[in-house]
Amino acid sequence: MEILVCVKRVPDTAENEIEINSEGNDIERDDLVYSVNEWDNYAVEEAIQMVDKHGGSVTVVTVGDEESEEVLRREMAMGAESGLLLTDDAFEGSDGKGIAAILKAAVDKGNYDLIMTGAQADEGYAQVGGMLAAMLDYPYASLVNMIEVGDGKLKVGREIEGGNMEVNEIELPCVLSIQTGINEPRYVGIRGIRKVASVDIPTLGASDLGLDAGSVGEGAARVKRIDYFVPEMGEGAEMLEGSTEEIIDKLIELLKSKGGIK
Amino acid sequence: MAQIFAYILHSNGVLDDSALELLAAAKKIDDSAEVTAIVTGKGIDDVCSKAAESFKSVWKIDNEALSYPNAEVVRKALLSLLPADSIVLLPHDTFGMDLGPGLSVKLDSAFAADVVDFEGVEGNTLKTIRQEFTGQVNTHVHCDISAGAVINVRPGVFQAAEGQAGEVVDKSGELGDLSVKRKFIEVQEAEAGEVDITKSDVLVSIGRGIEDEDNLEMAFELAEAMGADVSCSRPIVDAKWLEKARQVGTSGKTVKPKVYMAMGISGSFQHMGGVKGNPFIVAVNKNPKAPIFQVADVGVEADILEFIPELTEKVKEL
Numbered sequence: 057m058e059i060l061v062c063v064k065r066v067p068d069t070a071e072n073e074i075e076i077n078s079e080g081n082d083i084e085r086d087d088l089v090y091s092v093n094e095w096d097n098y099a100v101e102e103a104i105q106m107v108d109k110h111g112g113s114v115t116v117v118t119v120g121d122e123e124s125e126e127v128l129r130r131e132m133a134m135g136a137e138s139g140l141l142l143t144d145d146a147f148e149g150s151d152g153k154g155i156a157a158i159l160k161a162a163v164d165k166g167n168y169d170l171i172m173t174g175a176q177a178d179e180g181y182a183q184v185g186g187m188l189a190a191m192l193d194y195p196y197a198s199l200v201n202m203i204e205v206g207d208g209k210l211k212v213g214r215e216i217e218g219g220n221m222e223v224n225e226i227e228l229p230c231v232l233s234i235q236t237g238i239n240e241p242r243y244v245g246i247r248g249i250r251k252v253a254s255v256d257i258p259t260l261g262a263s264d265l266g267l268d269a270g271s272v273g274e275g276a277a278r279v280k281r282i283d284y285f286v287p288e289m290g291e292g293a294e295m296l297e298g299s300t301e302e303i304i305d306k307l308i309e310l311l312k313s314k315g316g317i318k
Numbered sequence: 319m320a321q322i323f324a325y326i327l328h329s330n331g332v333l334d335d336s337a338l339e340l341l342a343a344a345k346k347i348d349d350s351a352e353v354t355a356i357v358t359g360k361g362i363d364d365v366c367s368k369a370a371e372s373f374k375s376v377w378k379i380d381n382e383a384l385s386y387p388n389a390e391v392v393r394k395a396l397l398s399l400l401p402a403d404s405i406v407l408l409p410h411d412t413f414g415m416d417l418g419p420g421l422s423v424k425l426d427s428a429f430a431a432d433v434v435d436f437e438g439v440e441g442n443t444l445k446t447i448r449q450e451f452t453g454q455v456n457t458h459v460h461c462d463i464s465a466g467a468v469i470n471v472r473p474g475v476f477q478a479a480e481g482q483a484g485e486v487v488d489k490s491g492e493l494g495d496l497s498v499k500r501k502f503i504e505v506q507e508a509e510a511g512e513v514d515i516t517k518s519d520v521l522v523s524i525g526r527g528i529e530d531e532d533n534l535e536m537a538f539e540l541a542e543a544m545g546a547d548v549s550c551s552r553p554i555v556d557a558k559w560l561e562k563a564r565q566v567g568t569s570g571k572t573v574k575p576k577v578y579m580a581m582g583i584s585g586s587f588q589h590m591g592g593v594k595g596n597p598f599i600v601a602v603n604k605n606p607k608a609p610i611f612q613v614a615d616v617g618v619e620a621d622i623l624e625f626i627p628e629l630t631e632k633v634k635e636l
């Protein structure tokens with residue numbers, strides 16, 4: 057089975073205080089550490105496991121800039137055979153459909169049985185997989201947390217509300233968006249990344265992909281992020297201040313009065 | 319102004335909470351809009367009548383192939399019925415995520431997801447507000463709706479609207495071909511666990527801030543000292559550190575405790591969507607800007623790995 061996995065380079069933000077830049081058009085990115093979107097690691101791991109069992113190969117692809125190459129190498133160190141970097145000034149400012157259209161052009165140049173994305177990335181739209189499938193006229197299933205390979209089709213579980221699993225049969229070729237927890241992504245160390253450091257990663261731009269520059273990028277985007285702002289905060293939590301001892305004493309009083317300590 | 323449609327989820331004859339939230343969202347887009355509810359399924363007369371208590375117009379789309387809401391089939395049904403330039407509202411849940419992006423491609427319309435507010439329409443621009451980085455910052459996102467839009471609205475942020483009664487219009491006869499390449503087979507219920515956190519009065523809930531599986535022990539010690547149970551956020555279950563039955567959130571359990579202790583949890587909407595019944599929420603997080611502090615009653619800026627053992631000590635001394 058030939059599998060293409062779409063991966064995105066994203067900032068790791070949970071533990072950082074996010075600051076908005078002075079123009080208000082982006083966050084301060086200088087101090088942020090970038091890595092692969094969490095969901096995409098699960099997709100790559102699943103693809104590798106499928107290929108180990110059923111043969112074929114895994115290709116990872118990203119739309120980004122030169123720095124995005126590092127995430128391709130990371131996923132290749134996990135076991136993806138090849139990488140594809142789609143980059144062009146004309147791609148900048150693409151909305152979700154722009155990104156999906158660029159990925160579609162790359163799919164058209166290959167011969168893939170299965171395309172995987174993460175369920176969502178840092179901007180939280182959860183859009184690229186479903187758009188790509190519709191553009192390709194392939195069937196789509198989102199939030200997949202179980203895959204069984206059949207003859208010309210897959211049995212897939214979608215994780216729905218309450219953690220229940222919706223089981224579907226889907227024909228190949230298809231697009232699946234992968235939910236976290238489907239597997240345990242393998243660890244990659246520096247050594248693994250070094251091993252793939254010299255593997256050639258082809259870079260493709262708009263003309264290589266046969267894309268009309270006007271069909272992607274900022275000009276074609278019908279969804280535009282205007283600015284970032286800090287929302288007007290409501291009251292928010294009462295922050296307990298003082299020494300740890302004082303804080304804990306206050307907290308215990310509160311917990312007692314609310315029935316939190318039996 | 320283009321026509322606004324709201325897709326209505328329902329089960330066992332009951333409208334999903336999202337139905338009247340989408341009505342409220344539509345009113346925020348255009349106060350004078352006459353919103354059309356779309357109900358798909360098999361044998362849905364009762365649900366349609368219920369929807370017609372709040373929506374001006376209800377499209378009934380009754381077909382065997384729609385007896386389960388398989389997004390691929392629903393998409394085909396909608397494509398044969400929706401006028402060009404429609405504004406379609408969906409809940410940003412596991413169904414909306416499945417349907418919305420592809421539907422917008424096929425309708426050739428704009429798509430925005432996880433929208434938390436609207437600032438109306440100006441010309442062909444629909445102004446929306448979204449959050450990024452689990453709610454640490456907001457963004458204004460503008461959609462060009464000259465060819466319509468599909469908007470996935472975050473569940474639980476709009477207060478259910480009252481609405482006015484209307485009529486059911488049967489559209490079932492106008493459907494085109496509904497054959498698709500994805501077949502729904504069954505829903506398998508999640509397994510029960512060793513504890514039932516939906517019954518707990520007090521929860522010590524652990525998030526990714528716990529950092530290591532070995533550190534979980536301190537959470538259990540605190541819970542034992544307090545007479546509480548241990549629950550967690552999704553990453554803890556993904557890492558297989560705790561069983562799925564302890565996960566709080568939209569894809570886990572809905573809990574209704576009196577006291578909820580969120581320890582090293584950022585406060586994503588999918589997590590907080592599972593915390594109901596207005597509990598007293600205590601949040602401990604080392605990031606003072608963590609969104610959890612917006613929804614908590616009491617907050618402590620601290621490293622849980624240090625704070626939890628100290629709190630446990632003190633509680634034990636009581």
Ligand SMILES: Cc1cc2nc3c(=O)[nH]c(=O)nc-3n(C[C@H](O)[C@H](O)[C@H](O)COP(=O)(O)OP(=O)(O)OC[C@H]3O[C@@H](n4cnc5c(N)ncnc54)[C@H](O)[C@@H]3O)c2cc1C
Nearest residue numbers: 062119149150151152173174176177179180181182183184
């Ligand atoms: C400089 C800049 C300008 C931008 N301008 C705009 C704008 O004007 N309007 C707008 O709407 N958006 C804009 N974006 C955002 C960009 O379009 C989003 O990255 C894209 O829409 C994907 O959104 P998401 O993170 O929500 O991905 P999701 O749809 O949530 O991601 C799901 C999955 O899709 C795949 N995927 C997503 N992105 C990529 C990628 N780049 N390469 C490969 N696979 C991918 C991954 O598998 C991922 O797990 C801009 C981004 C940048 C960096």
Ligand SMILES: Cc1cc2nc3c(=O)[nH]c(=O)nc-3n(C[C@H](O)[C@H](O)[C@H](O)COP(=O)(O)OP(=O)(O)OC[C@H]3O[C@@H](n4cnc5c(N)ncnc54)[C@H](O)[C@@H]3O)c2cc1C
Nearest residue numbers: 070525526527551552567568569570582584589604621622
């Ligand atoms: C369809 C779908 C369904 C989902 N369903 C659920 C669900 O049911 N339940 C759920 O929880 N999530 C769910 N998620 C995932 C959700 O979007 C978030 O990714 C998740 O809730 C984040 O968990 P977290 O807060 O533990 O981790 P993070 O967001 O990584 O936050 C960790 C927090 O801990 C803090 N921290 C780190 N170290 C320390 C320390 N030493 N001391 C104190 N604080 C520290 C950080 O500042 C941060 O705020 C779902 C996602 C999708 C797409």
